[in-house]
Amino acid sequence: MFTVTGGEVTFEIDTTQLVNPGITNLVFNSILNTVTTCESLLTGLSFTIEILPRLTLVETNLTIQNVCLGTDVIVQISGATGLADGIYQIIYSIPNANPITGSSGDFTITSGSGQFIIPGTVFPNAGAYVLSINSITSEATPCDNLNPAVSFSFEILPAATITDALVSLSALCANTDGTVSITNATNLSNGLYELTYQITGTITQNQTINVEFINGETSFIIPSTIINNSGEITLSINQINSNAGNACGTPGHTFNSVTLTIENVETPQLVEGGNSFCEDDNATIASLSSGINTNETIIWYDAPSNGNAYADSTVLVDGQIYYAAIQSSTGCESTIRLEVTVFINDCTEIIIPDGFSPNDDGINDFFVIKNIRTLYPNFDLEIFNRYGNILYKGNATSQDWDGTSDKGIQIGGNKLPAGVYFFIINFNDGEREPLQGRVYLSR
Template sequence: MTKKYINFLQFVLFFVFLSFFSEKMNAQCAGNDGNQIICNISDPVNQSVSLFALLGGSPVPGGTWTDDNGSRGLNTSTGILNAQLIRSGGSYQYTYTAPSTAGCTDNKATVTITIGPFSGDPAPYATKCSDEQTFNLFSAFNSTVMSPHNNGVWTNSAGQAVSSTISITEMQGTYQFTYTVPPVLACSPSPVSSTVVLTVFRAPEPGTPGELALCGTTDLDGYTSFDVSTLLTGQDPGGRWSGHGITGPTNPVVDLKQVYATYGPGVYNYFYTVLSNDATCPDKSANIVITLEERLDFTGATLVIAEDICEDEIATAGYSGVITEGTTSIPNGQYRIVFNVSGPNGGTDSTTSSFVNGRLIFPINSQFFRQAGTFTVTITDIFSTDGKGACNNIINNLSDDLHIYKLPNLDNAILTPDPACQNKSSVVQLTNAASLDDGNYDIVYNLTGDNFALNQTANMTVTGGVGTFTIPGNLNANSGASVITITKITNTVTTCTNNANARGNMIINALPNASAGVIVNDVCLNDPVNVRVWGLGSLTDITLSYVLLGSNPAPEQTLTLTASGGNADFVIPSALLLNSGSTVVSLTNLKNNITGCDVNLTNVLDSFIINPIPAAPVLNPQTFCKVDGATIADLIPNGNQFKWYDSATSTTPLADTVILQSGNYYVKETSPAGCTSDAATVLITINDTPAPVLNTDGQNFCGLNNPTIADLSNNTNVPSTVVWYDSPNNGNLLTASTPLTEQGKYYGFDLSNTTGCFSYDHIEVTVTLTDCDNVPNDFFIPDGFSPNGDGVNDSFAIKDIEFLYPDYTLEIFNRYGNGMYKGDKNKPAWDGINYEKSGIGSGVAPNGVYFYILYFNKDNKPPKQGRLYLNR
């Protein structure tokens, strides 16, 4: 064995020894388990048992104790046990834990205490009166000795288990009860018992008293010989009576009416006393209470509910009623007030308060008043709290109203100010104020815009959400647009105030321009007098007032006029102008009908002359030819002073250019002053001849015959008197030898030998010269021409072809077949110029042979071809 191995073995053995020694040393830190049996538990020494002293070994002090069974009595710090506090016999364990500072972590030791049974130390006798009702059997033990254990059982003399507290109301005599606790084998192999003896004496029975409450004012006529014993039940006989009005201890009859008369209202006690036959039980009395009350008379009393409030005060308001006595005094004291509250949150309630010197103030729950409305508080009963309410107190119509007024509300209200004039008051219409109760209100309003004013006040009465108020004229000094805003509204009756924001737009109209003028021209008697008012600016619809002065005075006249361009015209009624001479029109008032604004006028006037009427002219009949187109200017007399009319009543003269017709015409003479006479009548005769009539086909001729105007006249119904012109108006007279032309227009008139007048009407004839039936033998187509400008044969034309073949066409070609010319009756002659774009320079056809095709376009006659020679 090596030295190293021996050292290792020695280390292992040392470690094993150290471990074993350490365990032994730790176990002795808390000591060894101990125990103790206590059979004589009632010995006072057992009130202080040291558990630490019961540990074996060498326990380290300073540890802690625990009561493992929760048996009570242990001081965990000192380890001292009061064993008498343990409520039953048996074994109980207590653990000691050594302190950690001793190096003995978590080391414990246990002490076991065994307690012997203890059934108590009885007195053993107890005496009780039956009126004590119950008796606790444990109270019969000796109070100087510890109480018995509580795990025992009580039994009566019959061996029946009973409760520790028994009822003795019906018991009378001596009774035995035994208390037995279970055994503890270490001290007693059998249960342990103690016996107490209880003697119960019967208590005197004075009976169960009743009460009686009567109204001394109204109810006592039937109580002059009242047997008080009728208010008592279950009493022992032979007792003694006492109280107000009792005439002897054995006579319970009393005159309550006399008692009330002698002593007044109050509470009266009547006693019935039964004497006890044993010193254990005292004498017993029953107290019968008779209350004699006085009826309270509240006739003439008043109730005032304080105080009316506005809707916004509901959350913070308190409410109370004040009752003031009437003609009958109400005694000072505490009373119960029963009242009813009607209204949206009504109900019945009661409260207690005191009358002091005829006045009582009582609170009212604010829960009755949670919204705006009228609440009626009615007192239904008042009685003293000391009484029984035996009297029907006299309470007549004791009520009052509490008003919680709505805040005036202008939500959704509409303000509609009537348009007003400058410096005039304006009326503001309030509508749609559905949330506003009917009533009278003060308002505060602001004006902003063209007129500005703050915190103005007004008053208005509102009915059905509608009201009006007036803005004074001094606030309407400026014309234009303003906004009126109601900022506050107050009910003048309830004084409830609320902010508001009702708005409306207001128009203040300007006053009419007072710088107007008037113009009246001189007139003739009986003529309308037209008046022009000027300087009216932009006015269009006005009312004007004026008076007349001078030769025709008249009171103020008023009329409505339409103005345009700053002017308005009217006519003074003729009934006001009966005299010639000088008259003055003076304007007095001007009103703008659109805005209703008016202004008085001063010194706005003009004067005019009413001139006399001249005599009517003297006339003779006059005759004219219709064709001459005689006009008013041709009538006699003529001149600037004469005016002609188509009726005697016409006021519009005929123009000088008006064509005369047969009939009466009327002439008036105008004086230098412009006055016109009555009309004079003249007969005007306008003569006329019928227009000529053209014979059938009288317009058709053959041009080959060279017809003339004479030939045309012969084709009418008046060949000897017809005359012809080249135009219907201002035309040239055509002689009989004037040749007719193709499609020439001719206008024929007839000349009457009787009147010397041409016919007013005429005929219009369009002549045709193509009415030719046969082609003459000398019809010739030339074979050449020389367009050299010498005036001889300068163009190629076929003579008279337009009469024979009016729809003909002629085409000319060069030798290359290029078209050179196309012609017809409207273009009958070729001048040698190329119009067909044949390619020949400058369009001038050169000398040479050319070819033609003639289309007759009549009677299916075939075209004719030929040639011609052009030589310049």
């Protein structure tokens, strides 16, 4: 029923009669006056109306990627056949956000797709959130949907905060692995992370590796192929990202840098004759170490690299090769080991070197004739220059000749210049004739 006033009337058609969107024809067949009961048939009276589709969304139309704390959230809409092309606005609510309710602002839907942004500042903490769509309105049509009943869950990921973390690097030896430790990274959850570190200084390197943090701690190896030079380096960690679906990173300035020196320990040197022993000496590895002039620890191996270390009490074997490395106070060893062949001699004869180098380096500084004091305790030794002038005379109680004299040509003080000198050994045993020879003095 409806009332006509001034020739005009308004009436409503029940929505249950208009169930399909699209163009609908409305035809008036008759009109009945309920007071007079007069009825008139109507012919040719009709008009068309358009039933606009209702604005609808479902959960499958929404995609929200997990983002890091402080990052804007992008709500992606796709496959939304219930939204015609046009400009829309959505009112939403997010419990635990600040504020809880917000607006998408105007955004465009084209072929069922579009997006709007929720500012990252509304999320005070990392964690799980639920977006609920409260209403959808269109600027192109009078239609709206005040109860779309759509919600979607997503997560705000925590940043990899490591402000109090401590980076340390053990002493580095050239051509050996180095271990980097990170401790006190208590704000990092347990799991796998991608870490980028940089080395500057005598070595330049930039590497990205995977590490696992457990209770705020991890460690990783810098391989020996990188630590291939000696000198000072600085290690800096530039970035750390979680591999557990969390792209949240942290800048490297929250880590401390570590500066230290890569140590390259020199190869030891053996004194002249330091590899020769008498059978009666029962020489051991410790005896062999005595022939190397250093205050550092000497370790002998059975191979030029890796291999097994000998105990100091190991008895030496004639003709066998031994490999020596200096071990410094930091635990670093010689990069290149000294190869030494041992000779075990029948010490019934003296051994006369053909040269020596009195340069105060602690190695071969004296003209030492091995076994002479044992076999010929009454001997005396005379040293001459090429002009036959005597420069030195000594015996079993004298210090071995050190290349000095108060006679002849000198190079400063009583030091004799480099060159060939001649000797006579008088054995004074009543049997053996004096022995003449030459020796080269090297500076």
